[in-house]
Amino acid sequence: xxxxxxGVQALWFFLSNGYWGFPVSGTLYQGPLKVICSPGLNCxxxxxxxxxxxxxxxxxxxxxxxxxxxxGQVYVGSYVLGCMGMLGVVFGRFICGWACPFGLFQExxxxxxxxxxGVPKVLRWGKYLVLLLLVxxxxxxxxxDFNMGKPWFCAFLCPAGTLEAGIxxxxxxxxxxxxxxxxxxxxxxxLAAVVLWSIVASRPFCRxxxxxGAFYGLxxxxxxxRLKFNADNCTKCGACHLACPVNIRVxxxxxxxxxxxxxxxxxxxxxxxALSLEVAGHVLRMSPTPPDTSIRxxxxx
Amino acid sequence: xxxxxxxxxxxxxxxxxxxLFFLLLFLAGIALDEPSRVLEQARSICLECIGIx
Numbered sequence: 268x269x270x271x272x273x274g275v276q277a278l279w280f281f282l283s284n285g286y287w288g289f290p291v292s293g294t295l296y297q298g299p300l301k302v303i304c305s306p307g308l309n310c311x312x313x314x315x316x317x318x319x320x321x322x323x324x325x326x327x328x329x330x331x332x333x334x335x336x337x338x339g340q341v342y343v344g345s346y347v348l349g350c351m352g353m354l355g356v357v358f359g360r361f362i363c364g365w366a367c368p369f370g371l372f373q374e375x376x377x378x379x380x381x382x383x384x385g386v387p388k389v390l391r392w393g394k395y396l397v398l399l400l401l402v403x404x405x406x407x408x409x410x411x412d413f414n415m416g417k418p419w420f421c422a423f424l425c426p427a428g429t430l431e432a433g434i435x436x437x438x439x440x441x442x443x444x445x446x447x448x449x450x451x452x453x454x455x456x457x458l459a460a461v462v463l464w465s466i467v468a469s470r471p472f473c474r475x476x477x478x479x480g481a482f483y484g485l486x487x488x489x490x491x492x493r494l495k496f497n498a499d500n501c502t503k504c505g506a507c508h509l510a511c512p513v514n515i516r517v518x519x520x521x522x523x524x525x526x527x528x529x530x531x532x533x534x535x536x537x538x539x540x541a542l543s544l545e546v547a548g549h550v551l552r553m554s555p556t557p558p559d560t561s562i563r564x565x566x567x568x
Numbered sequence: 569x570x571x572x573x574x575x576x577x578x579x580x581x582x583x584x585x586x587x588l589f590f591l592l593l594f595l596a597g598i599a600l601d602e603p604s605r606v607l608e609q610a611r612s613i614c615l616e617c618i619g620i621x
Contacts, residue, residue, distance in 0.1 A: 294613075301610035302603045311610045312618050319610040323617060327609045328602070335605075342605045346597020352590025356583050421617035433618035446621045454619035489582045548580070 289314035307367030330416030359490030484524030
């Protein structure tokens, strides 16, 4: 199952970033696919990006909402929020585990062999603050002389934008290089911090700062795809907890807002059929793999 | 779209209502021509967003 998940993640990475004509054209993809919402965090200023980033678009619409209303255009973010909400209701954070390019990036980094550390639980609230403040409240309320807000999350926090768009655009368009000042240096430092943190901790950005993960997490309890826990089969061995990359007590909160639905707990850890995947009320039984002794002995990071 | 079921086998209505709510938002956005604005934004490079300028 893990191999299948990696394949799906790679597929989504290339679907979301499928425009490889940018070295010739010198600019980003301009086609009609960009009206489609990227399910995962993927900067739409990336030259290879084929879809729009829901967080970037939502901020852009909110920061200019006053001007658009003055112009008689009701661009309040309903299309973008509708896309995000439908994805959230159907998939929840399944998207984080299976379709997010930046999630894949962090997982690849985490494979680098180093000592591994946890992420303090209190930091998980950070992503909800980021969603509320940087994506919604500040772009709506802090205005410049032209009555326009700022894309706070993209401008001051998003490491995906620096990785996928900032650095590639500077390489691709030399004329932009003089414009890269202190803000760009700060963003590169932030990206470096996320990269280093991802090497030693599992998916730290997703767990502490990602506003899209926070949004999808709100739907984990209600989504059509969710985990089903069978308490009668559970032996409380804790194997699911040890296998979980985001450190959830799966036997206590199988539909926690933190769960990215990687399904390691049900397909690789649990040997007693206590966890299964429920899709629109239908339980999918996933045949257990042979016992993983490293999990049983508690040696997984 | 089929709704999910709860522990007692009853249909869970929350996903259905939530989906319909967001579908309405989505359709309202299309009716208000928001996709054209989204497309316009997505086709241009937001230098401020990527820390340049």
